Amino acid sequence: MSTSSQTADCIFCAIVGGYAPASFLYQDDIVVAFMDIRPVRPGHLLVVPRMHAELMPELDDAVLATMWSVANRLNRALRTGAPSVEAVSIYVADGEAAGQEIQHAHIHLIPRHADDGFGFRFPPGYGARPARAELEVIADRIRTAIRLTDAPGLRGN
Numbered sequence: 001m002s003t004s005s006q007t008a009d010c011i012f013c014a015i016v017g018g019y020a021p022a023s024f025l026y027q028d029d030i031v032v033a034f035m036d037i038r039p040v041r042p043g044h045l046l047v048v049p050r051m052h053a054e055l056m057p058e059l060d061d062a063v064l065a066t067m068w069s070v071a072n073r074l075n076r077a078l079r080t081g082a083p084s085v086e087a088v089s090i091y092v093a094d095g096e097a098a099g100q101e102i103q104h105a106h107i108h109l110i111p112r113h114a115d116d117g118f119g120f121r122f123p124p125g126y127g128a129r130p131a132r133a134e135l136e137v138i139a140d141r142i143r144t145a146i147r148l149t150d151a152p153g154l155r156g157n
Protein backbone atom coordinates (compact mmCIF):
# COMPACT_ATOMS: atom_id res chain seq x y z
CA MET A 1 0.00 0.00 0.00
CA SER A 2 1.32 3.43 -0.86
CA THR A 3 2.19 5.71 2.03
CA SER A 4 1.12 8.97 0.42
CA SER A 5 -1.54 9.23 -2.24
CA GLN A 6 -3.03 12.68 -1.83
CA THR A 7 -5.76 13.81 -4.16
CA ALA A 8 -6.01 17.38 -5.38
CA ASP A 9 -9.73 17.85 -4.71
CA CYS A 10 -9.81 16.35 -1.21
CA ILE A 11 -10.17 18.92 1.59
CA PHE A 12 -8.60 16.61 4.17
CA CYS A 13 -5.57 16.06 1.90
CA ALA A 14 -5.34 19.85 1.59
CA ILE A 15 -5.41 20.21 5.38
CA VAL A 16 -2.83 17.44 5.83
CA GLY A 17 -0.64 19.09 3.19
CA GLY A 18 -0.94 22.53 4.82
CA TYR A 19 -2.92 24.05 1.93
CA ALA A 20 -6.12 24.56 3.90
CA PRO A 21 -6.56 25.83 7.46
CA ALA A 22 -7.52 23.67 10.42
CA SER A 23 -7.44 23.90 14.18
CA PHE A 24 -5.04 21.05 14.87
CA LEU A 25 -5.10 19.06 18.08
CA TYR A 26 -2.54 16.40 17.28
CA GLN A 27 -0.10 15.48 14.50
CA ASP A 28 2.33 12.62 13.92
CA ASP A 29 3.77 10.90 10.86
CA ILE A 30 0.62 8.81 10.32
CA VAL A 31 -2.41 10.75 11.53
CA VAL A 32 -3.61 14.25 12.33
CA ALA A 33 -6.54 15.40 14.46
CA PHE A 34 -8.36 18.70 14.12
CA MET A 35 -11.64 20.38 15.00
CA ASP A 36 -14.69 19.68 12.81
CA ILE A 37 -15.73 22.98 11.17
CA ARG A 38 -19.42 22.02 11.44
CA PRO A 39 -19.49 20.56 14.94
CA VAL A 40 -22.49 18.52 16.06
CA ARG A 41 -21.56 19.76 19.53
CA PRO A 42 -18.69 21.93 20.84
CA GLY A 43 -15.50 19.87 20.91
CA HIS A 44 -16.44 17.67 17.91
CA LEU A 45 -13.11 16.58 16.42
CA LEU A 46 -11.80 14.33 13.67
CA VAL A 47 -8.92 11.84 13.54
CA VAL A 48 -7.66 11.59 9.96
CA PRO A 49 -4.92 9.46 8.36
CA ARG A 50 -2.33 11.46 6.42
CA MET A 51 -2.63 9.10 3.46
CA HIS A 52 -5.70 9.43 1.30
CA ALA A 53 -8.09 6.49 1.50
CA GLU A 54 -11.81 6.79 1.02
CA LEU A 55 -12.85 3.90 3.26
CA MET A 56 -11.53 2.33 6.45
CA PRO A 57 -10.94 -1.11 4.84
CA GLU A 58 -8.41 0.51 2.49
CA LEU A 59 -6.17 1.39 5.45
CA ASP A 60 -3.55 -1.03 6.75
CA ASP A 61 -3.45 -2.25 10.32
CA ALA A 62 -0.63 0.06 11.42
CA VAL A 63 -2.52 3.17 10.29
CA LEU A 64 -5.76 1.92 11.85
CA ALA A 65 -4.02 1.12 15.13
CA THR A 66 -2.58 4.64 15.25
CA MET A 67 -5.93 6.23 14.41
CA TRP A 68 -7.75 4.37 17.20
CA SER A 69 -4.96 4.96 19.68
CA VAL A 70 -4.99 8.71 18.98
CA ALA A 71 -8.81 8.68 19.12
CA ASN A 72 -8.64 7.14 22.58
CA ARG A 73 -6.14 9.74 23.81
CA LEU A 74 -8.39 12.50 22.51
CA ASN A 75 -11.42 10.83 24.10
CA ARG A 76 -9.65 11.17 27.45
CA ALA A 77 -8.81 14.81 26.69
CA LEU A 78 -12.37 15.68 25.65
CA ARG A 79 -13.76 14.39 28.93
CA THR A 80 -11.81 17.03 30.81
CA GLY A 81 -11.19 19.70 28.17
CA ALA A 82 -14.46 20.17 26.29
CA PRO A 83 -17.51 22.00 27.67
CA SER A 84 -20.31 19.92 29.27
CA VAL A 85 -19.16 16.39 28.40
CA GLU A 86 -20.95 13.44 29.97
CA ALA A 87 -19.99 10.93 27.30
CA VAL A 88 -18.31 10.74 23.90
CA SER A 89 -19.70 9.27 20.69
CA ILE A 90 -16.96 7.70 18.57
CA TYR A 91 -18.29 7.34 15.09
CA VAL A 92 -17.18 6.29 11.63
CA ALA A 93 -19.40 6.89 8.61
CA ASP A 94 -17.76 4.41 6.24
CA GLY A 95 -19.28 5.24 2.86
CA GLU A 96 -21.70 7.79 1.50
CA ALA A 97 -24.83 5.78 2.36
CA ALA A 98 -23.60 5.71 5.97
CA GLY A 99 -23.44 9.51 6.05
CA GLN A 100 -19.78 10.01 5.03
CA GLU A 101 -19.53 13.56 3.66
CA ILE A 102 -15.76 13.84 3.07
CA GLN A 103 -14.41 10.97 0.97
CA HIS A 104 -11.24 10.60 3.09
CA ALA A 105 -11.58 8.11 5.95
CA HIS A 106 -11.91 9.61 9.42
CA ILE A 107 -13.09 8.97 12.97
CA HIS A 108 -15.49 11.42 14.64
CA LEU A 109 -15.30 12.12 18.37
CA ILE A 110 -18.40 13.99 19.51
CA PRO A 111 -18.83 15.16 23.11
CA ARG A 112 -22.28 14.17 24.38
CA HIS A 113 -24.62 14.89 27.22
CA ALA A 114 -28.08 13.59 28.01
CA ASP A 115 -30.83 15.09 25.84
CA ASP A 116 -28.38 16.90 23.55
CA GLY A 117 -30.64 16.16 20.59
CA PHE A 118 -28.15 14.05 18.65
CA GLY A 119 -28.49 10.33 18.11
CA PHE A 120 -29.16 7.46 15.78
CA ARG A 121 -32.50 7.03 14.06
CA PHE A 122 -33.45 3.37 13.88
CA PRO A 123 -35.41 1.95 10.95
CA PRO A 124 -38.98 0.67 11.26
CA GLY A 125 -38.98 -2.82 12.76
CA TYR A 126 -35.83 -2.27 14.80
CA GLY A 127 -35.90 -4.25 18.03
CA ALA A 128 -37.38 -7.43 16.56
CA ARG A 129 -35.10 -10.43 17.14
CA PRO A 130 -34.54 -12.60 14.05
CA ALA A 131 -34.47 -16.38 14.41
CA ARG A 132 -31.05 -17.90 15.16
CA ALA A 133 -31.16 -19.67 11.77
CA GLU A 134 -31.55 -16.31 10.06
CA LEU A 135 -28.55 -14.90 11.97
CA GLU A 136 -26.54 -17.98 11.01
CA VAL A 137 -27.28 -17.59 7.29
CA ILE A 138 -25.92 -14.04 7.34
CA ALA A 139 -23.03 -14.99 9.65
CA ASP A 140 -22.01 -17.74 7.25
CA ARG A 141 -21.81 -15.30 4.35
CA ILE A 142 -19.66 -12.95 6.44
CA ARG A 143 -17.44 -15.84 7.66
CA THR A 144 -16.86 -16.80 4.01
CA ALA A 145 -15.99 -13.19 3.20
CA ILE A 146 -13.53 -13.07 6.11
CA ARG A 147 -11.69 -16.09 4.68
CA LEU A 148 -11.59 -14.49 1.22
CA THR A 149 -10.43 -11.05 2.37
CA ASP A 150 -7.82 -12.53 4.73
CA ALA A 151 -6.19 -14.45 1.87
CA PRO A 152 -2.48 -13.60 1.43
CA GLY A 153 -1.88 -10.78 -1.01
CA LEU A 154 -5.27 -9.17 -0.52
CA ARG A 155 -4.38 -7.26 2.63
CA GLY A 156 -2.51 -4.00 2.78
CA ASN A 157 0.05 -5.25 5.30
Ligand SMILES: [Zn+2]
Binds near residue numbers: 006007012014051103
Ligand atom coordinates in the same frame (compact mmCIF):
# COMPACT_ATOMS: atom_id res chain seq x y z
ZN1 LIG B 1 -7.78 12.93 0.98
